[in-house]
Amino acid sequence: MKKKQLDLLLLPELREILETKDYKELQEFCESVHPAVIAELISGLTCEELWTVLRNITPGLRVEIFSHLDESLQVEIARTLRRDELAGLLADMSHDDRADLFKKIPKSLREAVLPAMAMAEREDIRRLAAYREGTAGAVMTSDYAALSPELTAHQAIERLRQVAPDKETIYYAYVVDRDRKLLGFVSLKDLILAKRDDRVEDIMHGEVISVQADDDQEEAAHKIQKYDLLALPVVNSEGALVGIVTYDDIQDIIEEEATEDFHRFGGLTYKTDGLDLNIREAGFLTMLKKRLPWLLALVFVNIFSGAGIAYYEKTIAAAVSLVFFLPLLIGSGGNAGSQTATLVVRAMAVGDVKMSDWFRLLGREVAVALGIGAVMGAAVYAIGIFRSGPEVAVVVAMAMVISVLFGSLVGMSLPFLLTRLKLDPATASAPLIASIADIGGVLIYFGLATWYLKDVIAAA
Amino acid sequence: MKKKQLDLLLLPELREILETKDYKELQEFCESVHPAVIAELISGLTCEELWTVLRNITPGLRVEIFSHLDESLQVEIARTLRRDELAGLLADMSHDDRADLFKKIPKSLREAVLPAMAMAEREDIRRLAAYREGTAGAVMTSDYAALSPELTAHQAIERLRQVAPDKETIYYAYVVDRDRKLLGFVSLKDLILAKRDDRVEDIMHGEVISVQADDDQEEAAHKIQKYDLLALPVVNSEGALVGIVTYDDIQDIIEEEATEDFHRFGGLTYKTDGLDLNIREAGFLTMLKKRLPWLLALVFVNIFSGAGIAYYEKTIAAAVSLVFFLPLLIGSGGNAGSQTATLVVRAMAVGDVKMSDWFRLLGREVAVALGIGAVMGAAVYAIGIFRSGPEVAVVVAMAMVISVLFGSLVGMSLPFLLTRLKLDPATASAPLIASIADIGGVLIYFGLATWYLKDVIAAA
Numbered sequence: 056m057k058k059k060q061l062d063l064l065l066l067p068e069l070r071e072i073l074e075t076k077d078y079k080e081l082q083e084f085c086e087s088v089h090p091a092v093i094a095e096l097i098s099g100l101t102c103e104e105l106w107t108v109l110r111n112i113t114p115g116l117r118v119e120i121f122s123h124l125d126e127s128l129q130v131e132i133a134r135t136l137r138r139d140e141l142a143g144l145l146a147d148m149s150h151d152d153r154a155d156l157f158k159k160i161p162k163s164l165r166e167a168v169l170p171a172m173a174m175a176e177r178e179d180i181r182r183l184a185a186y187r188e189g190t191a192g193a194v195m196t197s198d199y200a201a202l203s204p205e206l207t208a209h210q211a212i213e214r215l216r217q218v219a220p221d222k223e224t225i226y227y228a229y230v231v232d233r234d235r236k237l238l239g240f241v242s243l244k245d246l247i248l249a250k251r252d253d254r255v256e257d258i259m260h261g262e263v264i265s266v267q268a269d270d271d272q273e274e275a276a277h278k279i280q281k282y283d284l285l286a287l288p289v290v291n292s293e294g295a296l297v298g299i300v301t302y303d304d305i306q307d308i309i310e311e312e313a314t315e316d317f318h319r320f321g322g323l324t325y326k327t328d329g330l331d332l333n334i335r336e337a338g339f340l341t342m343l344k345k346r347l348p349w350l351l352a353l354v355f356v357n358i359f360s361g362a363g364i365a366y367y368e369k370t371i372a373a374a375v376s377l378v379f380f381l382p383l384l385i386g387s388g389g390n391a392g393s394q395t396a397t398l399v400v401r402a403m404a405v406g407d408v409k410m411s412d413w414f415r416l417l418g419r420e421v422a423v424a425l426g427i428g429a430v431m432g433a434a435v436y437a438i439g440i441f442r443s444g445p446e447v448a449v450v451v452a453m454a455m456v457i458s459v460l461f462g463s464l465v466g467m468s469l470p471f472l473l474t475r476l477k478l479d480p481a482t483a484s485a486p487l488i489a490s491i492a493d494i495g496g497v498l499i500y501f502g503l504a505t506w507y508l509k510d511v512i513a514a515a
Numbered sequence: 516m517k518k519k520q521l522d523l524l525l526l527p528e529l530r531e532i533l534e535t536k537d538y539k540e541l542q543e544f545c546e547s548v549h550p551a552v553i554a555e556l557i558s559g560l561t562c563e564e565l566w567t568v569l570r571n572i573t574p575g576l577r578v579e580i581f582s583h584l585d586e587s588l589q590v591e592i593a594r595t596l597r598r599d600e601l602a603g604l605l606a607d608m609s610h611d612d613r614a615d616l617f618k619k620i621p622k623s624l625r626e627a628v629l630p631a632m633a634m635a636e637r638e639d640i641r642r643l644a645a646y647r648e649g650t651a652g653a654v655m656t657s658d659y660a661a662l663s664p665e666l667t668a669h670q671a672i673e674r675l676r677q678v679a680p681d682k683e684t685i686y687y688a689y690v691v692d693r694d695r696k697l698l699g700f701v702s703l704k705d706l707i708l709a710k711r712d713d714r715v716e717d718i719m720h721g722e723v724i725s726v727q728a729d730d731d732q733e734e735a736a737h738k739i740q741k742y743d744l745l746a747l748p749v750v751n752s753e754g755a756l757v758g759i760v761t762y763d764d765i766q767d768i769i770e771e772e773a774t775e776d777f778h779r780f781g782g783l784t785y786k787t788d789g790l791d792l793n794i795r796e797a798g799f800l801t802m803l804k805k806r807l808p809w810l811l812a813l814v815f816v817n818i819f820s821g822a823g824i825a826y827y828e829k830t831i832a833a834a835v836s837l838v839f840f841l842p843l844l845i846g847s848g849g850n851a852g853s854q855t856a857t858l859v860v861r862a863m864a865v866g867d868v869k870m871s872d873w874f875r876l877l878g879r880e881v882a883v884a885l886g887i888g889a890v891m892g893a894a895v896y897a898i899g900i901f902r903s904g905p906e907v908a909v910v911v912a913m914a915m916v917i918s919v920l921f922g923s924l925v926g927m928s929l930p931f932l933l934t935r936l937k938l939d940p941a942t943a944s945a946p947l948i949a950s951i952a953d954i955g956g957v958l959i960y961f962g963l964a965t966w967y968l969k970d971v972i973a974a975a
Binding site: 088091215216225226243262282283285306310313317318322334339342343346347353354358360361364368372375376379382387393394397398399400401402407408419423426431485489 | 547548549551672675676679685686703704707708722724739740741742743745762763765766767769770773774776777778780781782783793794795799802803806807809810811813814817818820821822824825828831832835836838839840841842843845846847849850851853854856857858859860861862865867868872876879882883886887890891894895898919945946949950953957
């Protein structure tokens with residue numbers, strides 16, 4: 056809370072500095088606060104004002120603040136810059152951020168800016184930008200420190216000292232041979248603890264955990280998390296080191312993947328088209344494109360519920376009061392199913408549940424669903440007695456137990472089935488489960504009613 | 516894939532070593548593979564076998580492997596150990612893992628093992644275990660390196676070299692005065708780049724980002740993520756350094772928080788009672804306790820849908836074929852609402868959307884929902900014509916547009932309302948939104964039908 060108020064006071068101060076055009080004070084101001092805070096602060100300014108701030112501070116600071124801006128804002132600024140300004144900015148950025156931005160700007164801009172950059176940077180951008188979105192290659196950086204195996208610990212530290220300012224991390228250095236084949240790694244801690252003349256090849260860890268450049272980014276995140284790494288080397292198909300993925304990138308990956316699952320489970324189509332579905336920024340058409348497909352598909356699923364009702368129309372006409380309990384019954388089956396699917400989908404996402412667990416979990420789910428069904432059946436029996444008498448109450452209570460069981464088993468099995476079909480288990484979304492449970496609920500309820508109340512119906 | 520097969524080959528090898536009781540080979544085997552892999556491998560063994568493995572390897576390796584085991588397994592093993600074995604194991608563990616385990620074992624075991632430990636460790640455990648679950652204090656470790664401001668860079672590196680093997684990280688060292696008040700921090704990189712005789716107080720960063728020990732763990736995770744930190748210092752109310760939270764802990768926090776939101780959004784009660792709801796391990800009663808509250812609460816919400824139906828019973832009796840479209844209409848409103856709530860709840864969780872965005876988002880949502888409603892209304896109009904003629908088709912299409920709008924606005928507004936009431940926005944779960952949308956759908960549909968089909972009803 057104290058922090059927030061501090062930030063609020065910073066904005067008027069910045070505005071004042073901008074009005075007086077005192078760029079020396081601007082530099083001092085930007086140095087005194089963390090770049091992430093400055094980025095947040097200036098996100099509210101117009102593009103023009105924003106670039107005024109960035110233009111009048113030192114390049115090192117400029118690029119740090121720029122890196123903390125939202126991606127969409129970065130792209131917007133990039134569009135307004137002169138070609139040489141953009142080239143300069145790109146040259147200063149960290150390699151992975153640079154490649155990311157490069158992929159997001161329009162093609163014409165890319166073609167305009169490339170010739171203005173140095174050869175080595177052009178190559179680096181081309182290489183990093185070549186990997187498919189969502190792969191380890193696409194999130195890696197080429198800013199790593201590499202060492203030869205024959206260096207001594209002392210020489211290695213000296214070497215790291217020289218390259219340090221440029222590198223994303225010097226806490227891990229990778230040992231490579233002449234063909235850049237990855238031999239092992241040493242941490243700065245290992246080097247500090249080693250004797251001066253120990254050789255890198257003797258103190259390095261030879262068992263290196265790595266990923267392939269075209270592996271999924273989730274695989275990289277999973278390894279960094281499992282092995283508590285600061286950075287994970289990325290190799291190409293020949294085993295040559297091409298980059299590293301650092302711990303701070305994977306925090307974003309974990310969050311991204313959770314968002315993807317969340318959205319998919321909520322019944323939104325989620326293609327890995329590079330851009331998240333951000334509710335603040337998505338336009339009308341994007342929203343329609345993401346929301347309509349499942350809503351329309353579910354209309355057709357729901358027609359089966361309608362067909363079930365049509366089949367039992369005679370029963371309904373004979374005892375219209377049955378309809379009172381319809382939303383309650385189909386809703387409860389759907390809700391129980393959503394709960395189960397929620398548990399399974401999330402457990403699969405974090406790796407707690409695997410395909411082989413299905414049968415065991417299904418057995419336990421039958422027990423739990425019957426327990427839940429019994430309690431809920433008792434509750435609706437009471438309501439049924441009160442509202443429509445003992446005969447309807449029995450039908451409603453039985454239908455409740457079976458509907459909850461049916462919904463729960465659908466919620467349990469569908470994520471496994473989808474995984475088997477090589478689809479994301481989160482595609483078993485809450486709306487889909489609810490709609491399938493509806494069909495089951497309608498058939499169970501009116502089927503039971505037709506059977507149990509046959510005398511009433513015959514009399515009508 | 517290749518990696519998986521390798522792991523499968525390791526298990527028979529381990530089993531063979533255990534049978535021959537060749538403990539020298541066991542040690543070598545365990546050294547040759549990453550502790551996380553060994554932990555995974557031995558998780559399938561019985562507790563007794565597992566401890567046979569752990570007992571016969573060096574303490575350093577034992578504790579590393581033990582730390583990678585699942586929490587529930589750790590507790591199980593702790594229960595089977597002799598008191599001195601457990602004390603020895605606890606003494607070797609990292610401070611935060613130790614305090615976590617300590618909190619999870621039964622009280623009697625805690626009391627039995629404490630006297631067997633050294634005074635300093637007892638104090639450390641007591642202190643760390645005192646923080647409430649879910650706070651920064653509860654996830655921090657006291658394994659950090661601290662430096663005096665008057666040291667030179669060279670002295671500081673020497674000091675870190677001495678303490679390095681014990682500390683969770685030496686890449687950041689914290690500068691404190693005699694009262695342990697936090698003055699600043701230096702990274703090992705700063706020290707390596709500094710001149711030999713530079714003083715720590717001159718090269719340290721004075722603007723330290725920190726959290727209070729009783730701040731929420733999410734706050735700590737958020738800061739580490741925002742500022743790309745390796746570790747975040749935790750201070751008490753006097754500003755004295757009491758611990759650090761490291762980057763690898765926050766990966767777990769991010770995942771935990773996402774799971775909590777996911778579960779809550781799926782209609783499960785989720786209290787921060789220290790243990791996750793793990794579908795693989797939760798027993799029958801735990802499941803009932805987590806699932807029944809919302810299911811029962813929603814039964815009572817659904818009764819309102821029933822009441823709506825009862826109110827329009829005359830309309831239904833006059834045109835039973837209307838019931839055909841009921842699941843479709845109430846389902847679509849619920850599905851559209853779930854989608855919207857999904858987007859809002861997740862955007863709030865990652866900080867993309869704030870309370871102040873409500874009004875602006877609501878305006879956009881009206882436009883999007885009307886667009887979606889129009890397309891879906893056209894779809895059901897076609898079905899309606901085909902099934903029940905033009906009069907019913909008009910009613911169904913109009914009801915669809917209004918139901919989708921109603922569901923979407925509920926899905927948009929409820930998370931904001933709950934936030935305002937200081938509840939978790941994810942409490943606006945898919946089942947809750949669906950149930951509320953049901954009530955709206957019933958009233959909208961039969962209300963429109965009663966008005967538009969009044970001649971048909973009067974004729975019946």
